[in-house]
Amino acid sequence: MTRLSRRGLIVRAGAAAVLAAAAASAQASPAVAQGGGCEGVAVVVDSGRGEPSVGCAADPGDGMEALAQAGFAVVQVGSFPGAVCRIDDFPEADCGPMPPADASWSYWYADDEGEWVFSSGGALTRDPDAGDVEGWVFGDGSEPPAIAPGDAAGAGQAAEETGAETETDGGGSPTWLIAVAVLALIAGLVVWRLRRDKRS
Numbered sequence: 001m002t003r004l005s006r007r008g009l010i011v012r013a014g015a016a017a018v019l020a021a022a023a024a025s026a027q028a029s030p031a032v033a034q035g036g037g038c039e040g041v042a043v044v045v046d047s048g049r050g051e052p053s054v055g056c057a058a059d060p061g062d063g064m065e066a067l068a069q070a071g072f073a074v075v076q077v078g079s080f081p082g083a084v085c086r087i088d089d090f091p092e093a094d095c096g097p098m099p100p101a102d103a104s105w106s107y108w109y110a111d112d113e114g115e116w117v118f119s120s121g122g123a124l125t126r127d128p129d130a131g132d133v134e135g136w137v138f139g140d141g142s143e144p145p146a147i148a149p150g151d152a153a154g155a156g157q158a159a160e161e162t163g164a165e166t167e168t169d170g171g172g173s174p175t176w177l178i179a180v181a182v183l184a185l186i187a188g189l190v191v192w193r194l195r196r197d198k199r200s
Contacts, residue, residue: 041128042153043070044135046145047090052135054152059130063107063123066134082124087136106141109134110152116144 038056043066046052055070064082068074075086078096084105085095093099107119109126110133118141119126128134133152135145145152 038153040130041066041070042133042149043067043072044133044145044147044152045072045087046135046137046147047087048138048146049090052145052147052152053088054147057128060128063109063119063126063128063134066128067123067136082122084123084136087138091138102140104138104141106137106139107134108137108144110149114149116149118144 039058041057041060043055043057044052045055045067053072055072057066057069060066060069064074064076064084067084067087073086073088074084075095077083077085077098080098083098084107085093085099087105091099091103093103098104107123108116109119109128111117116135126134131153133149135149135152137143137145
C-alpha cells in the first residue's frame with residue numbers, strides 16, 4: 001500500500017470519526033435557543049442523592065418523551081409500560097414488576113402559578129409545551145422536586161449556555177458511550193488495515 005493511499009485511508013477514517021461524534025453530540029444535546037437557553041421543556045430529575053439534574057427537551061409529544069429528549073436514560077417497568085423504573089441507571093432494581101410505592105419515580109409538572117403539581121394521570125397523558133417545567137422524584141411520591149420550577153427553568157438555561165447539563169448523579173445519555181465505541185472501532189480498523197498492508 002502506497003504512502004498516499006495510507007494517508008487517504010487515515011483521512012477518511014478521521015472524517016468518519018468526526019461525523020460520528022457530531023451526530024452523537026446532536027442527539028445528546030437538548031433544544032437550545034439561538035441566543036442561548038432552553039426553548040423547549042425544562043425537565044428536572046431528583047433522585048434524592050444530591051442536587052437535582054436539569055435538562056431540556058426540544059419538542060416532546062408527552063412527558064416520557066420529554067424525559068428522554070432532555071438527555072436522561074429511561075427504563076420503563078416491563079409489566080406496566082408508561083411507568084418509569086430507572087432514570088440514568090437509578091435505582092438498581094428489577095424492572096419487570098412495578099416498584100414499591102415508597103421507592104419509585106413520581107411525575108410532577110409546574111402549574112400556571114409556578115407550583116409543583118403531582119400528575120396522577122402519568123407522563124404518557126401529558127402534552128408539554130415550550131416553556132413548561134416537568135419533574136421526576138425518587139421516593140414515596142409525597143414530595144415534589146427539591147428545586148422550584150422557576151429555578152429549574154433558570155438552571156436549564158444556564159446549563160445550555162455552558163453546554164452541559166446540571167448533573168450530580170453521574171448519569172446521562174448513553175449516546176456518548178456509543179460515540180466512543182464507534183471511534184474506537186474506526187481507530188482499530190485503521191490500525192489493522194495499515195498492519196495488514198505493511199505485511200503484504
